[in-house]
Amino acid sequence: MSEPAPPPPLRLTVDTAALAANWRALDALSGAARAGAAVKADCYGLGVETCVPALRDAGCETFFVAHWSEVAAVARHVPASRIAVLHGPVNDADCAYARATGALPVINSREQAARWTASGGGACHLMVDTGINRLGIAPEEAGAPEIAALEIDILMSHLASADEDSAMNGSQLAAFRAAAAIIPHHRASLANSAGIALGSDYAFDLTRPGLALYGGVPRGELAGAIRPVAQVEAAILQCRNLESGESVGYNATFTARHAMRVGTVSIGYADGFLRQRGPGNALRYGEARLPILGKVSMDMVVVDLAAAPDLVAGSWLTVPWDINDAAQQSALSPYELLTVIGGRLRRC
Numbered sequence: 583m584s585e586p587a588p589p590p591p592l593r594l595t596v597d598t599a600a601l602a603a604n605w606r607a608l609d610a611l612s613g614a615a616r617a618g619a620a621v622k623a624d625c626y627g628l629g630v631e632t633c634v635p636a637l638r639d640a641g642c643e644t645f646f647v648a649h650w651s652e653v654a655a656v657a658r659h660v661p662a663s664r665i666a667v668l669h670g671p672v673n674d675a676d677c678a679y680a681r682a683t684g685a686l687p688v689i690n691s692r693e694q695a696a697r698w699t700a701s702g703g704g705a706c707h708l709m710v711d712t713g714i715n716r717l718g719i720a721p722e723e724a725g726a727p728e729i730a731a732l733e734i735d736i737l738m739s740h741l742a743s744a745d746e747d748s749a750m751n752g753s754q755l756a757a758f759r760a761a762a763a764i765i766p767h768h769r770a771s772l773a774n775s776a777g778i779a780l781g782s783d784y785a786f787d788l789t790r791p792g793l794a795l796y797g798g799v800p801r802g803e804l805a806g807a808i809r810p811v812a813q814v815e816a817a818i819l820q821c822r823n824l825e826s827g828e829s830v831g832y833n834a835t836f837t838a839r840h841a842m843r844v845g846t847v848s849i850g851y852a853d854g855f856l857r858q859r860g861p862g863n864a865l866r867y868g869e870a871r872l873p874i875l876g877k878v879s880m881d882m883v884v885v886d887l888a889a890a891p892d893l894v895a896g897s898w899l900t901v902p903w904d905i906n907d908a909a910q911q912s913a914l915s916p917y918e919l920l921t922v923i924g925g926r927l928r929r930c
């Protein structure tokens with residue numbers, strides 16, 4: 583089929599100027615270090631196709647993904663040698679793919695180090711675990727022969743609690759410094775978005791912001807520097823008039839107590855507008871607040887049109903997606919609010 587699909591009744595607008603400005607702000611806040619960009623999970627739900635070219639044009643040169651399956655989409659826009667794959671080579675097929683594409687693995691264990699060397703070696707990155715206990719070699723393994731055999735570009739570690747004033751930040755910093763003194767490398771990298779706000783001690787040669795690029799503010803210090811990036815809108819598919827006593831949606835959890843005009847809107851949990859965002863929340867039309875009635879469906883949600891009675895099918899509504907608004911974070915972190923954004927929104 584070559585017939586292009588008609589425009590969808592929902593849209594995600596990514597403000598690429600704000601994204602670029604956020605990268606430049608984080609790069610400046612990184613001091614003498616350069617900022618890279620975490621572009622895993624399809625740029626935290628906002629879309630590689632839109633975001634990676636904007637980050638590249640802003641000056642970003644190092645890109646982090648989690649999976650090997652994420653390499654190809656990013657490599658359409660930047661040289662593969664600038665893509666670091668955080669999960670590392672867990673089998674020989676991963677090593678072969680790294681060699682075929684030119685993307686570099688982040689080695690996370692002595693076993694991965696041995697596998698990479700056996701497959702031919704060459705430039706790679708190394709993760710040292712300084713306390714988050716997910717991936718990475720232990721600091722005591724720094725002198726192991728498998729590690730000594732590596733040709734390490736970026737030596738990195740990851741902060742567990744950079745969004746808090748935790749004593750763990752200082753202890754991870756000290757452990758990372760100690761590892762960096764022993765393990766030969768070209769560039770050292772510790773800070774994520776929140777880590778950048780901890781100051782120049784944490785910046786080393788390269789920072790790895792993710793969330794803050796996409797408009798998230800994990801620490802107050804970043805509030806003035808970071809602009810919102812994502813906006814979500816959805817169209818009314820149909821307007822209806824309810825009689826008193828009629829109900830709305832699955833399990834009839836809302837019943838009209840008087841005659842009312844409602845609109846069925848084209849966004850649902852398949853788009854990342856999760857069911858917990860239904861009760862007590864509202865969509866907006868300009869300043870008008872349109873409360874959500876009943877349960878969020880897979881592809882639809884119903885709103886009360888009392889505050890904007892003249893709306894018709896095809897009218898566009900704003901779907902609040904302010905990831906820094908505490909009310910919206912009642913059950914989901916800003917990371918989750920972004921990464922649950924559904925594929926139907928990214929494709930439009």
Ligand SMILES: *Cc1c(COP(=O)(O)O)cnc(C)c1O
Binds near residue numbers: 622791
């Ligand atoms: C996701 C990730 C980042 C980015 O973290 P943010 O908190 O989104 O800035 C940096 N480094 C590693 C290893 C990551 O997994």
